[in-house]
Amino acid sequence: MTGFRTLLYKEILRFWKVSFQTVGAPVLTSVLYLMIFSHVLDKHVQVFDGVPYTSFLVPGLVMMSILQNAFANSSSSLIQSKITGNLVFVLLPPISYREFYAAYVLASMFRGAFVGLGVALASLIFVTLPLAAPGWILAFALVGGGILGSLGVVAGIWAEKFDQLAGFQNFLIMPLTMLSGVFYSIHSLPDVWQTVSHFNPFFYMIDGFRYGFFGQSDVSPWRSLGIVVVCFAFVAGLTLNLLSRGYKLRG
């Protein structure tokens, strides 16, 4: 257990030492989104009854921060270690692939949670946030962070160069998070796009997470949780399989 705990500690320390970039910068970005969108749209858009647009926006932004930062943490840590070669320090000790997986994903979830919490706290300057069902907030934050942390491990192992990783991030993660209903309810979309959105797992993460705040959502939170948990099981299984075979790590 000490091996696992040390790797987790090291992964947390790694982003914490540069928290200005890894936590501060994403919080600032989200707050800027919030200020601009709310200023432009608050008077024109209402998604849920009795919920001002700015309030509606906050949970989506928080969840987006959790997801993107969970992904960024494991993927950037792994690719940096691979490119500089210092991943040997982790590969030489008697650390099992399950411990390796757990440490990288948990650290990613921590980073996501830190940033998400930062965004939520900063948003309190502008809005008041209800907490209709906090258990859902926690559940979706955990599972969502776990999925993206795992995807980050996959991307970090697979990518051999920084631009391959950037491609993964820009052409897969970013569009899926952006098109998941962070900025709108999918009921405001044309039918076709509503249908398409239902195939996007990120939609369920955000929708369920938002339910925890307002007690309202596009689909039932149970259904969202079910889908998200199945996704997590799939991604975790894939990642563990790659790790157990030493794919691209133990030649």
Next chain:
Amino acid sequence: MTAAAIRICGATKRYGDLRALDGVDLEIAEGEFFGLLGPNGAGKTTLISALAGLVRADAGTLEVMGHDVVRDYRKARQQLGVVPQELVFDPFFTVREALRIQSGYFGIRNNDDWIDEILANLDLTAKAGANMRSLSGGMKRRVLVAQALVHRPPVIVLDEPTAGVDVELRQGLWQFIRKLNGAGHTIVLTTHYLEEAETLCGRIAMLKAGRIVALDTTANLLARFATHSLKLRLAQPVPALPGSVSLGQGWLEFAIDRYDEVEGRLRQVREAGGEVMEMKLGEPDLEKVFVGVMQSA
């Protein structure tokens, strides 16, 4: 059976058509100071990587202190300390942080007493609080050695630890490694400095294209493949003498097995009318052995 520190049977590793390891069999006993020599690309690093679990052999078995490196990887890795060939470091941490973290990976908490001892022996005490980024290449190399030792591994493998390291540092490093060997640690070393291997290693394996082409004690290798040489510069040329080779500019070389043959050779030269102006005695060295083995293999 007494435990071998390292036991390798039929280790094979292919990269496409290339056989980086082509059926390597090797057994290294506990307490040995062992040299693994070979030209670039011979497969030394691949063999070490297979032993450390960084690379999976396609065939064959590898054991460290009796533990299979795949099936029983936890125990095998706990017994093994590897100093990698590449000069790698984690720029996020100081020297002490790096060593504490490495200890933790091996399941050891509160390792500061041993860390301090390693730092002192490697002349790194003053750098304990320095960030890894700020260290010179030689310093980084020493930290790599320190990281390989945090868990007091009975078997220590050093892959070209002195490449690009200045003479003074090399001396200090070898002193420490010898001390560890004296305390019972098995040492396996690869190096391009053949004099280094000659003075340090009790036994040597030479690798070429993934195969072991020579394996013996250093003394036997020197005796088997290399001879002493006697070089003489003569005042004027003499008719060709049996057993001699002309090196040009008046120099003549005799291959001899022992020093007591010198007197006979000198007499031979005098009798042929030669007058000796200068004389050099060459000892057998590993360089000659190495060149000889590589050519004949």
